[in-house]
Amino acid sequence: MIQRNRIRFTYRTLRAFAFGGMVLLAAGFALLPTAYADVSAQPPPPPPLPSQFLSTDVIQYQGEGSPDSAFCLGCHENEYLQLTFASGETMSVTVDAEAYAASVHGQHGTEGYRCIRCHDNIREYPHPEVTASTPRELTIELSTSCARCHTDKYDETLDSVHLTAMINGNQQSAVCSDCHTGHEVQRLSDETTNVSLPESNQIGAEMCQTCHAEIYEVYATSVHGESLLTGNADVPACGDCHGSHSVRGPSAEPFRLFSPQICATCHADETLMAKYDISTDVFDTYVADFHGTTVTLFQQTAPDQAVNSPVCADCHGVHNIMAVSDPESPVIKDNLVSTCQQCHPDATANFSGAWLSHYRPDFENAPLVAAAETIYAILIPTVIGAMGVFVASDIYRRWRNRRRASKGAQK
Ligand code: HEC
Ligand code: HEC
Ligand code: HEC
Ligand code: HEC
Ligand code: HEC
Ligand code: HEC
Ligand code: HEC
Ligand code: HEC
Ligand code: HEC
Numbered sequence: 375m376i377q378r379n380r381i382r383f384t385y386r387t388l389r390a391f392a393f394g395g396m397v398l399l400a401a402g403f404a405l406l407p408t409a410y411a412d413v414s415a416q417p418p419p420p421p422p423l424p425s426q427f428l429s430t431d432v433i434q435y436q437g438e439g440s441p442d443s444a445f446c447l448g449c450h451e452n453e454y455l456q457l458t459f460a461s462g463e464t465m466s467v468t469v470d471a472e473a474y475a476a477s478v479h480g481q482h483g484t485e486g487y488r489c490i491r492c493h494d495n496i497r498e499y500p501h502p503e504v505t506a507s508t509p510r511e512l513t514i515e516l517s518t519s520c521a522r523c524h525t526d527k528y529d530e531t532l533d534s535v536h537l538t539a540m541i542n543g544n545q546q547s548a549v550c551s552d553c554h555t556g557h558e559v560q561r562l563s564d565e566t567t568n569v570s571l572p573e574s575n576q577i578g579a580e581m582c583q584t585c586h587a588e589i590y591e592v593y594a595t596s597v598h599g600e601s602l603l604t605g606n607a608d609v610p611a612c613g614d615c616h617g618s619h620s621v622r623g624p625s626a627e628p629f630r631l632f633s634p635q636i637c638a639t640c641h642a643d644e645t646l647m648a649k650y651d652i653s654t655d656v657f658d659t660y661v662a663d664f665h666g667t668t669v670t671l672f673q674q675t676a677p678d679q680a681v682n683s684p685v686c687a688d689c690h691g692v693h694n695i696m697a698v699s700d701p702e703s704p705v706i707k708d709n710l711v712s713t714c715q716q717c718h719p720d721a722t723a724n725f726s727g728a729w730l731s732h733y734r735p736d737f738e739n740a741p742l743v744a745a746a747e748t749i750y751a752i753l754i755p756t757v758i759g760a761m762g763v764f765v766a767s768d769i770y771r772r773w774r775n776r777r778r779a780s781k782g783a784q785k
Pocket of ligand 7: 634637638641665685686698705706710731
């Protein structure tokens, strides 16, 4: 959709240039005999606006009931229509009627939603005075109209980083129409089943790209992003890790602390991972390891505190996660020491070599650990079992002795 606007814009610009060029050329030929005369050609005058604008009367909808879209579009299809803010800044208020008609709202019911379903304060021309002082302020203001019908989505955004940033005065943060547009809103889930459309992941990532271009570029070359761009809906898009409406990020702890659980939604899923022949032991082995144990403890007891033990992303990267066979991967043998050194500055090859990674200790990967575990597995139940028997027999002996003694005293 953004693409389409861009194309329209370039088309218009090209047309304007071509027209301008022709005018200049014509003017040039006309002025040729009078060389050195004033050659600054005047820009062509803007075409006249619809006749309504020449009158000072209030222009009202003439049909029955409330104004329909055709009434609004009668003026708003004019491609020269502009709004001038108090500051003198101008913006185009042209509306692409075809694009609107193709949008999910333009398709609603038999004739599509009327414009006033969102612009409910506008019934006639002149319109109520515009209070916004910049185009950005107007966008933010008009975007509040979405909440009226999609209350659930609006509620989800209440504790998001975006709305929080907006409330704190960052006007560059995202509102509904930044991601969905105002007039070209696309369907993202199936009309009857409500299940997300397969392409919604990719469309979602492109929405984020508008403002987070650098992260998107990195993500697009990661094992997840590369796969997404081939149309694979199994891999996480931005929204799967951060949320699309209740967007969370590292500035809102405990996001990082609980990030292993995000990875686990897929990486502990047997059916999903079998498709890619990726081990699902990664989460369990991580939690069983010293690092994961510490992180789990923080999750349970001190979720608001920063933890210095590594989460998945500290070893694998965040937006640049790679296949473990990739020579650039931070977890292949050659790069692993420097990955550990982020936090264990004195680590050597032996240090990382001695660590079990995600392997469950078995006789192939870690024979010593496996042997020790096996011995413990036999020894501990045996010792505890023997002690149990000993204690029980001791209690029985004492009980029997006491009974004998009391029987003896009764006699
Ligand atoms: C007679 C022509 C005309 C008609 C009819 C008209 N508009 Fe406008 N509209 C304009 C012009 C011109 C502007 C630019 C600002 C101004 O001059 O008020 C504008 C600005 C706007 C704006 C942006 C500024 C604001 O007020 O928020 C919106 C939104 C808008 N119109 C919506 C509508 C809707 C919805 C309808 C139909 C109910 C409609 N317009 C009907 C001419 C018209
Ligand atoms: C689903 C809600 C919705 C409907 C329906 C809708 N608009 Fe809008 N409109 C918006 C939002 C949100 C914006 C601000 C978007 C932006 O600035 O990118 C907007 C912006 C505008 C603007 C300001 C210029 C601009 O493009 O930012 C005009 C003019 C306008 N709408 C006219 C119309 C007309 C005419 C119709 C009917 C054909 C219509 N709108 C239907 C939500 C809607
Ligand atoms: C007047 C009520 C109304 C308003 C206001 C409204 N919507 Fe909708 N919207 C709907 C309805 C109803 C549907 C479902 C359309 C259908 O199924 O025919 C819908 C569908 C959608 C969808 C597609 C949903 C899906 O399941 O894929 C998106 C996205 C959406 N709206 C976003 C917005 C945004 C963004 C705004 C503000 C610019 C907005 N809506 C304003 C009523 C509204
Ligand atoms: C930062 C980008 C972003 C913002 C801001 C945003 N959305 Fe969305 N929205 C998405 C993405 C991505 C999807 C599709 C994936 C999903 O449903 O999580 C979506 C899906 C939807 C849907 C379809 C729901 C469905 O069941 O699939 C509706 C309706 C919707 N948004 C409305 C809104 C409204 C209303 C707002 C403003 C309060 C809003 N969105 C703000 C990105 C955004
Ligand atoms: C596999 C999960 C995952 C995916 C997919 C993902 N992120 Fe992240 N993102 C994270 C994690 C985890 C962090 C926190 C990293 C940290 O603690 O330093 C983060 C941090 C961020 C941050 C804040 C820190 C920074 O680097 O500026 C932003 C913004 C962000 N992500 C946006 C995005 C966008 C946009 C996309 C899609 C192009 C995306 N993320 C895809 C997991 C993900
Ligand atoms: C209109 C621009 C815009 C769009 C579109 C947008 N963002 Fe953002 N986002 C921002 C801004 C601005 C901030 C900075 C807020 C702050 O730190 O004050 C931000 C912050 C974030 C953060 C928080 C980083 C942190 O430090 O905690 C995450 C995560 C994030 N965005 C993810 C996303 C995702 C995911 C999408 C797409 C679904 C998206 N954004 C779409 C503008 C945008
Ligand atoms: C201390 C560093 C470290 C942490 C923390 C870590 N990993 Fe790993 N991960 C590795 C190493 C090293 C390998 C390579 C193992 C090998 O030799 O194949 C690996 C391999 C993987 C693989 C590939 C497995 C396969 O079958 O190909 C996945 C998937 C993975 N990790 C996911 C995770 C997830 C999810 C988490 C968090 C729950 C996590 N990792 C935490 C270091 C780490
Ligand atoms: C929405 C599901 C999903 C989430 C969430 C997710 N992944 Fe993945 N991940 C996948 C899928 C599917 C693949 C296989 C992609 C392919 O090969 O096309 C994959 C591949 C990987 C690989 C490469 C394994 C290999 O083949 O060597 C690593 C490493 C990895 N993910 C780590 C992580 C980490 C770390 C997180 C959390 C920060 C995470 N993933 C979150 C689905 C997910
Ligand atoms: C993000 C920082 C971070 C990274 C990266 C990291 N560690 Fe650790 N590691 C810690 C912290 C903190 C502790 C102590 C607390 C704990 O056990 O979680 C620790 C503890 C250990 C221990 C337990 C013995 C000890 O020294 O206390 C070993 C062994 C270890 N790490 C190995 C590794 C290996 C091997 C790697 C690389 C594959 C690695 N670590 C990467 C932070 C990290």
